[in-house]
Amino acid sequence: MTPPQxxxxxxxxxxxxxxxxxxxxxxxxxxxxxxxxxxxAMSLAAVMQHLQILEDSGLVRTEKxxxxxxxxxxxAGLAAMERWVRDRRSIWDRRLDRxxxxxx
Amino acid sequence: MTPPQxxxxxxxxxxxxxxxxxxxxxxxxxxxxxxxxxxxAMSLAAVMQHLQILEDSGLVRTEKxxxxxxxxxxxAGLAAMERWVRDRRSIWDRRLDRxxxxxx
Numbered sequence: 001m002t003p004p005q006x007x008x009x010x011x012x013x014x015x016x017x018x019x020x021x022x023x024x025x026x027x028x029x030x031x032x033x034x035x036x037x038x039x040x041a042m043s044l045a046a047v048m049q050h051l052q053i054l055e056d057s058g059l060v061r062t063e064k065x066x067x068x069x070x071x072x073x074x075x076a077g078l079a080a081m082e083r084w085v086r087d088r089r090s091i092w093d094r095r096l097d098r099x100x101x102x103x104x
Numbered sequence: 105m106t107p108p109q110x111x112x113x114x115x116x117x118x119x120x121x122x123x124x125x126x127x128x129x130x131x132x133x134x135x136x137x138x139x140x141x142x143x144x145a146m147s148l149a150a151v152m153q154h155l156q157i158l159e160d161s162g163l164v165r166t167e168k169x170x171x172x173x174x175x176x177x178x179x180a181g182l183a184a185m186e187r188w189v190r191d192r193r194s195i196w197d198r199r200l201d202r203x204x205x206x207x208x
Contacts, residue, residue: 011119015112020188027195073196078189084124085186091131092177 006058010081013057018042019050023059023073030072033062110162114185117161122146123154127163127177134176137166 013019022036037047051071054060058077062069117123126140141151155175158164162181166173 007124008119008121011115015115015119017112020111024192027192073192075196078193082189082193085182085189088128088131088177089182089186092179 006077006080007084009057010059010077013053013059014081016050016053018047019054022047022050022054022071026060026071026073030070033069033071036071110181110184111188113161114163114181117157117163118185120154120157122151123158126151126154126158126175130164130175130177134174137173137175140175 014023018040021040025031025036025039033044033048033051036051037044040047051060051062055062058074058080060071060077061074062071064070118127122144125144129135129140129143137148137152137155140155141148144151155164155166159166162178162184164175164181165178166175168174
């Protein structure tokens with residue numbers, strides 16, 4: 001995937017409250033699929049579908065050891081997105097600074 | 105809209121390369137709809153549809169003065185999203201720090 005498509009899938013993955021909640025949970029430590037599913041009123045299959053989307057977008061990594069699939073945050077996906085937002089923000093902040101200089 | 109729904113629409117709005125390009129252009133200064141449409145091989149109507157999604161998500165503001173609609177970045181939408189990413193990131197960074205302390 002080229003970077004623009006990566007960002008498409010990353011932002012699309014985050015446009016869902018369940019997927020953001022899963023990511024929030026994983027930010028505080030890795031978890032099995034069963035542990036992740038616990039707080040949600042949905043089937044294990046539905047949670048695994050959300051996990052697949054998070055994994056495809058590079059936000060989450062999963063690893064199967066024996067019968068347990070362990071999930072953790074993949075920093076690469078989040079970093080690419082943060083970089084995009086930060087770059088836009090910095091151009092915008094510089095503009096506001098210049099405006100401040102002109103008016104100040 | 106409650107905050108979680110706001111984030112849904114913000115992330116969904118950013119999951120499209122044309123809308124990210126429009127936002128990138130607006131980060132360097134406000135522009136009319138006609139100016140925004142220029143670099144894209146699409147109709148003015150298509151660009152206006154993308155702008156509507158960006159406006160609904162709180163990322164872009166538009167103002168009509170006479171016959172010209174001027175578009176600019178709305179910092180509120182971007183800020184809410186940045187806050188969400190930063191909060192996740194900081195929990196995750198603290199975890200890595202603790203791990204470093206244990207291993208160091």
